[in-house]
Amino acid sequence: MKSRYVFPRHTKADLPIAVGGDGPFLIDADGKRYLDACGGAAVSCLGHSDEKLKAAVHEQVDKLAYAHTSFFTTDPSEELAERLAELSPGDLNRVYFVSGGSEAMESALKLARQFHMENGQLERAKIIARWQSYHGNTLGALSAGGNRWRRAQFEPMLSPAMHHVSQCNAYRSQAAGESDEAYTDRLAQELDDTIQNLGSETVAAFVAEPVVGATMGAVPPVAGYFRKMHAVCKKHGVLLILDEVMCGMGRTGTLFACEQEGVAPDMIAIAKGLGAGVQPIGALLVSDRIYDTIETGSGFFQHGHTYLGHPMACAVGNAVLDRLVGDDVLARVAPIGEQLRQALTARFGNHPNVGDIRGRGLFLGLELVADRGTKEPFDPKLGLAGKIKKRAMAEGLMCYPMGGTIDGERGDHVLLAPPFIIEDEHIAMIVDRLETAITASLPQ
Template sequence: MGDYTPEVGAAPVPTSPEKQADSTGIKVSSGVLYHQLRDEPLNIVGGRGSYLLTEDGLEILDATCGAAVSCLGHSDERVHEAILDQLKKIPYCYSMFFTNSAAESLAKLLVDSTGGKMSRAYIVSSGTEAVEAAVKMAIQYFTELPVPEPQRVNFISRKSSYHGNTLGSLAVGHHASRRRIYESLLSKNIHHVPQCYPYRRMNTNESTEQYVARLAQELEDEFQRLGPNTVCAFVAETMPGATLGCVPPLPGYLKALKAVCKRHGALFILDEVMSGMGRTGTLHAWEQENVVPDLQTIAKGLGAGYAPIAGLLINKHVVDTLNKGTGAFVHSQTYQGHPVACAAAYRVQQIIQEDNLLPNVRAMGEYLGQRLHERLDSHPHVGDIRGRGLFWAMEFVQDKETKEPYPPSKAISRTLHATGLKPGHAISVIPGSGGIDGANGDHIILAPPYNTTREEIDLIVDRTVRVIQEVLG
């Protein structure tokens, strides 16, 4: 890691269209539909290691790997070479007609990484697509059993969760602000139970075991309310990401929820789009909980941002059921198994192994948590610091004793993010809001690359603390 340094002989930094002027000297407007239409974002023209370079020359410490994506940092030449090599072989072939060696290699690596517990991989282009595929496969599974169960049409997910932005995946999640204007279009077959959220939902006189038992009972009660034999699957992020902010599952929690599903014959689906592929210290976050899902989604750390790629890993018993039934999955995507994306992801996963990065995630994650607690535990407006591996969040409150959140009108998390991007701080953090009830609650996330160092962790924490002090005092 280090400051951005252009390569010798590198091409000159391009000027973006929105900064160019026509012959009259008037700035040319952008053709991009920005997330915030009235705000022109910083234009990134380069990146090396943990740093992003803007066209104005500002070096931004990317303390979150974008959206927990760029797990190797930026511009690893080994991945560039793999991409170029695949481009020369075959850039695209249609998966409905053909397979390709890059997809075969990646799928084999992924299946082997689970010890054979998941027996096939379905490679798509985004976490949202992976969730859509999981929902469809769960429905199809029950139509292909020796004695079909077509009445299983209900899904149970959790509040304050996020599973994607298409209509199907948006319905599975419970991101209030993203759902609000589309509610009339969302499936009514998806129901939500409370999150595992000890900071706010665990009673002061309640033990961990009692709280876990209460959460399991809440899921059981929802099964009973719907009719146990109508529930197709329960869907949960193994460790919640941006919506709730890096809450590790309590010991025994996921095991207790899977037991409810197993008791009633429903599938257990884990969404590891953000928390998986090494982010929490093991390649699959469920390994630390000793809970194997029936279906698992993966994405961000899979390809480290070098190409759009995600996947659905499928448990052997689900594959066997489809194989004994119609022998086909009634679903497809134009770019599934894309050769270039698969080649990039395969090389990324090789590098994670070759460079022994998972132990570094665990060691540096422990150090990051330690430093955050040392610097911020005493801050009057930092209510909770939580995380695992290189996936940490801080939740902010007006009053530490009552845990009263800031009003949404204050936009605390967005202000922290914007302040971080100022030249005086030059750090990018992930802002999150609405985790408490869909409207209230502010947190920020830190998710450095897997090859980060103690020195870089110190720098990340120092800049983050300065940002918090500027905004909250």
């Protein structure tokens, strides 16, 4: 049914109406069931009918739906902040709640600036991020992001304070015969050179996704990369901000993706899985050093949103942690993710048009190529990603294909981020239906 009043993402899309959820499935108004192999956008980590999450909503709404944070704090927000602080790496002991990933990243950028100002370093306003990254759709976060397709039409409005270095992508950017150590040294040197060229006294922060999400399709870093980038940041007094909006909250097999890198940053942005799709919520985890600087200085973070620390959202966040940590659902992610990866490799490992299968945990990607030997991508005019998504939906499979994998224009990938509750039967469905969708969409 065509929408008459909703402003949809795409005005020419004729979308089915979702009316129900059952575990890892969504159900439309005609009764058709869709296996959610992407969590929407890596959001629904516990599926679509979790009883504990539903109970948390009912219990909290009966107590308190909303209280503005300029007047009150609430038990759900205080509890969730304490639990996240205890579970996070390093000294990330303060939590700033927002309503989603873009807000979390916008908060991080502004807090980085204010931190340096309150330390008397008034020139530190520049942000360095990476090409082929995505940090949100608000203008500040979009400026930091390196997704050229998303940036293009808004370029005149984007901040000149944002600068970019190369992404870490072994499949596309590591030279033949170049060791992991040499490759990561090269990228660390590029960051060091960029900071010095900009003037180290002018750079506020370096921003990166530990595992790159929608822009490149679940690309993990090369071993040692983040430790070296962190060292460069420390050398120049630059904050390290990690964007775990998509790859965090257990998606890669640990609650925080950076745990696997042995790095504790100055800030971590989380969202998506924190509310598991049941409530919109995000958070910025902040180190003691940053918080103490604000507290002993002005005491006021010059920022804010209406729904900061929303009690309903925080109640669901606590229920999500109850399930991930208390019920040990998190422990399933690595082994079931490995099963899915093995199934994908068995089916697509020798496929002439699948160049790379990658990712961590239940955050996996397949990069599609016209030629495996040369890694030549398909012509963007084919619109391959869109065709795969449409055919997959026809087959009852939700996946997350995207174009522009290589440079914002060329390249196609399929991102998979299914709920942590999937079983063997769902893995078989994912692989079978994805193969049908890819085969039907490839040029003949």
